[in-house]
Amino acid sequence: MKYIYNMKEKVNHIKMLTMASLTLCLMASCSSDDDEDLGNWTDKSVFDGSPRSGSAYFTIGNIGYSGTGYDGEDYLSSFWAYNMDDDYWSQKADFPGTARNAAAGFTISGKGYIGSGYDGLDELSDFYSYDPSTNLWTAIATFPSTPRRSALAFGINGYGYFGTGFDGDNDRKDFWKYDPSTDSWSELVGFGGDKRRAATTFTINDIVYMGTGVANGVYLLDFWAFDPATESWTQLLDLDEEDDYSIARSNAVGFTLNDYGYIATGTSGGTLRTIWEYDPSSDTWEAKTDFERTSRQDAVVFSNNVRTFIGLGRTGSLYLDDLEEFFPYDEYDDED
Amino acid sequence: MKRTLIAYISIAVVSGFLFLGFSNYKTGSKESKLQLQSEILKLENGYGYQIKLDNKLIIRQEFIPILQGKKPFTTSQDAKRTAERIIYKLQKRESPILTIPELRELKIPEFNLN
Structure with missing residues (x-):
């Protein structure tokens, strides 16, 4: 009798266990269905998607422009403008060249330029200019030397300068000058620094400063000033001159604000959030408050010497809410 | 036997709350649609x-x-x-x-x- 009772109990156990597991299964299937429908809600960001890296960017007046890049799946050719005063974005005319990342962007006399880069197969040498007054892209003279990616570019005094980078086999140290009035390139001699890729530049009062980058896995420490009036390079103090400097890195962003230079984010083994401020009068560096958001290399920076916005380019296009304005002299406030 | 029943009832109640939790989560998600x-x-x-x-x-x-x-x-x-x-x-x-x-x-x- 006791035995039968136990049997009944066992049957009950099995029944209830079956029901319990059925309920759990139902719940599980419900929730997984909803995951597919609703997407991932854990990220508070308005814009989500796979990371976009290596977008080219330039600033004209109070508008920052950024386009191309790689989202982890596709090379991109979309092109966006960010209005720094009114804090909104517009999708502009697509970049007309092959979709690519690691392209170089610069500004000459109110026009933007994007060229070189990598399309997933090859390094590239084609360049295009963008006229913000007409929203039109125009092909310009193709870069005449080795195609490359992760090169350095800047525009000053009516000319574009483009150099260093990675050609698929080797890092480069050559510099070239683009003259928009004749639509032609010419080689510039006299850069005494090392070959490198993914270096950074900023301009203070008509002097261009250049440094960082990586060659054969070594983060470079030499730092240079380029005077466009004489097109000559002068070597400055190394980026490890003081013991507490940790400026060396690659894939950083460089910008100028109130006549100080800045090198921010990037990578040196791991991605960085640190920002260093350069004082050209003393050739010294000072660490500023770390960038608030997740560290990342290949960020985008819009800067016009008055305001600066750093974006992490975490998205399929741009995380439009992912830009942060940088105030170098304000006390750090993690609430804002 | 009684103890086992109580145990199962507790499991059922906990599961119920869990289920409600999930439902709330779903409503919450719908409400958190971007404006x-x-x-x-x-x-x-x-x-x-x-x-x-x-x-x-x-x-x-x-x-x-x-x-x-x-x-x-x-x-x-x-x-x-x-x-x-x-x-x-x-x-x-x-x-x-x-x-x-x-x-x-x-x-x-x-x-x-x-």
Whole structure:
């Protein structure tokens, strides 16, 4: 009798266990269905998607422009403008060249330029200019030397300068000058620094400063000033001159604000959030408050010497809410 | 026997709460839909749109995206369909980037010339 009772109990156990597991299964299937429908809600960001890296960017007046890049799946050719005063974005005319990342962007006399880069197969040498007054892209003279990616570019005094980078086999140290009035390139001699890729530049009062980058896995420490009036390079103090400097890195962003230079984010083994401020009068560096958001290399920076916005380019296009304005002299406030 | 029953009832109650928790979570998710609105802009020679999130302007489009030059949308319906597509993508937490196939699908005439 006791035995039968136990049997009944066992049957009950099995029944209830079956029901319990059925309920759990139902719940599980419900929730997984909803995951597919609703997407991932854990990220508070308005814009989500796979990371976009290596977008080219330039600033004209109070508008920052950024386009191309790689989202982890596709090379991109979309092109966006960010209005720094009114804090909104517009999708502009697509970049007309092959979709690519690691392209170089610069500004000459109110026009933007994007060229070189990598399309997933090859390094590239084609360049295009963008006229913000007409929203039109125009092909310009193709870069005449080795195609490359992760090169350095800047525009000053009516000319574009483009150099260093990675050609698929080797890092480069050559510099070239683009003259928009004749639509032609010419080689510039006299850069005494090392070959490198993914270096950074900023301009203070008509002097261009250049440094960082990586060659054969070594983060470079030499730092240079380029005077466009004489097109000559002068070597400055190394980026490890003081013991507490940790400026060396690659894939950083460089910008100028109130006549100080800045090198921010990037990578040196791991991605960085640190920002260093350069004082050209003393050739010294000072660490500023770390960038608030997740560290990342290949960020985008819009800067016009008055305001600066750093974006992490975490998205399929741009995380439009992912830009942060940088105030170098304000006390750090993690609430804002 | 009684103890076992109580144990199972407790399991059932806990499961019930868990289930309710999930349901609440679902409602919560629906409620946390982004507060996105589109506004159609009447321009001098056509139409544009702007997208607002919590009443804050995030995208303003006076010209058709992707297209070279400064061409506004021909009709307010074209602008509206495009703006709604961006909101749809943002609600799905996708990038607001528009592509040529999407603008064709939206029957924007400038992308359906062939």
